Amino acid sequence: MDRDFEFAVVGQGLAGTAVAWQLRRRRRRFLVIDRGDPHAASRVAAGLITPYTGRRIARTWKLDECFGAAVAVYGASEAETGVKLLHHAPALRLFADAAERDVARGKIDPTRFDRAINRDWFAAPHGGFDLTPAARLDTTRFLDAYRTLFAEQHAYRVMDFDPATDVEPTADSVRLPRLGLTVRGVFFCQGVGGVGNPWFPTVPYNPAKGEVLTLRIPGLGETRPVHRGVWLAPVGGDTFLAGSTYDRADHTPTPTAAGRAAIEAGLREFLKLPFEVLDHRAGVRPVLLTTKPMLGVHPRWPGLAILTGLGSKGSLYAPVFAAQLVDHVIDGRPLDADVRLA
Numbered sequence: 384m385d386r387d388f389e390f391a392v393v394g395q396g397l398a399g400t401a402v403a404w405q406l407r408r409r410r411r412r413f414l415v416i417d418r419g420d421p422h423a424a425s426r427v428a429a430g431l432i433t434p435y436t437g438r439r440i441a442r443t444w445k446l447d448e449c450f451g452a453a454v455a456v457y458g459a460s461e462a463e464t465g466v467k468l469l470h471h472a473p474a475l476r477l478f479a480d481a482a483e484r485d486v487a488r489g490k491i492d493p494t495r496f497d498r499a500i501n502r503d504w505f506a507a508p509h510g511g512f513d514l515t516p517a518a519r520l521d522t523t524r525f526l527d528a529y530r531t532l533f534a535e536q537h538a539y540r541v542m543d544f545d546p547a548t549d550v551e552p553t554a555d556s557v558r559l560p561r562l563g564l565t566v567r568g569v570f571f572c573q574g575v576g577g578v579g580n581p582w583f584p585t586v587p588y589n590p591a592k593g594e595v596l597t598l599r600i601p602g603l604g605e606t607r608p609v610h611r612g613v614w615l616a617p618v619g620g621d622t623f624l625a626g627s628t629y630d631r632a633d634h635t636p637t638p639t640a641a642g643r644a645a646i647e648a649g650l651r652e653f654l655k656l657p658f659e660v661l662d663h664r665a666g667v668r669p670v671l672l673t674t675k676p677m678l679g680v681h682p683r684w685p686g687l688a689i690l691t692g693l694g695s696k697g698s699l700y701a702p703v704f705a706a707q708l709v710d711h712v713i714d715g716r717p718l719d720a721d722v723r724l725a
């Protein structure tokens with residue numbers, strides 16, 4: 384076993400950063416490896432954490448268990464890095480029609496209806512409600528802050544890691560020949576880069592591309608993310624992010640005219656103010672057919688672990704499931720049956 388690194392983490396998106404965070408908290412020595420995909424989902428994401436989604440106002444899976452843990456991890460991360468990362472405040476959900484309002488009536492505390500909706504900014508004939516608990520993680524700042532911290536500790540390597548040739552597992556360790564290291568374990572946290580990883584061929588990937596616009600909207604003073612089919616999230620001054628699309632056929636991170644048009648059309652349904660598009664980006668979400676995260680260790684080689692399937696909720700799920708996987712690998716604690724690698 385190499386004296387310097389006990390573990391390697393492949394991928395520094397939300398999943399890999401959360402795994403490294405948990406290893407660091409347990410004072411384990413690790414090396415983070417990332418090839419620097421500029422379009423990684425975690426770098427395109429808006430980082431929104433939302434308690435209800437869709438027209439059926441469905442409660443987010445495992446919200447109660449995951450929200451508090453996410454806030455605690457990102458709060459501790461702010462204290463550790465000195466960087467503001469989490470905006471913890473309610474969001475606003477506008478109703479598209481009377482039917483949506485009826486659905487919400489059975490689920491949402493009525494005192495949360497129709498509070499502080501500015502009708503100069505938004506067309507909202509059916510009103511809306513406060514989404515709470517909700518938050519927004521500045522994902523790029525989070526990743527950059529930890530990349531800097533890991534690099535300062537000589538625990539970060541920019542490398543296009545090939546799982547097929549760069550990993551040689553044995554019964555109780557893993558050799559990484561190109562790095563000249565032997566470690567106790569490798570955590571694969573590659574997002575959609577994990578499609579084709581030969582150690583985990585059964586992960587049922589069903590990737591979904593998403594596009595995001597950066598907008599300048601002079602005169603819009605809304606401080607909450609606003610959801611109505613598409614979402615609009617304030618990121619400072621008159622700058623907002625808007626998204627997103629869900630495309631299961633195209634797995635390239637290339638922005639499309641159709642994606643931009645769909646987001647703009649969705650915005651015009653409720654936003655009364657004109658906007659200017661400053662930027663347009665796309666990424667591919669690591670969604671699985673199970674629609675849940677997936678984590679576990681290789682059935683034959685216990686040194687090989689994976690965390691994937693964060694889908695469209697990486698900010699919410701990464702902290703809890705990274706902790707669960709690290710506890711499993713280090714202490715043999717059981718994994719939640721809903722997310723255990725099949």
Ligand SMILES: Cc1cc2nc3c(=O)[nH]c(=O)nc-3n(C[C@H](O)[C@H](O)[C@H](O)COP(=O)(O)OP(=O)(O)OC[C@H]3O[C@@H](n4cnc5c(N)ncnc54)[C@H](O)[C@@H]3O)c2cc1C
Nearest residue numbers: 394396397398418420425428430431544574576593697698
């Ligand atoms: C448009 C869009 C909007 C979204 N909005 C939200 C949102 O509002 N809220 C939310 O919670 N989630 C959102 N998501 C989802 C969220 O982004 C994902 O759940 C999350 O980013 C997945 O993180 P990950 O670490 O698994 O994967 P990734 O972010 O893809 O990270 C994988 C990392 O692994 C590296 N890597 C891969 N293969 C290799 C290799 N062979 N060698 C070295 N490095 C490698 C890549 O460079 C990358 O950095 C959104 C996603 C998209 C695309």
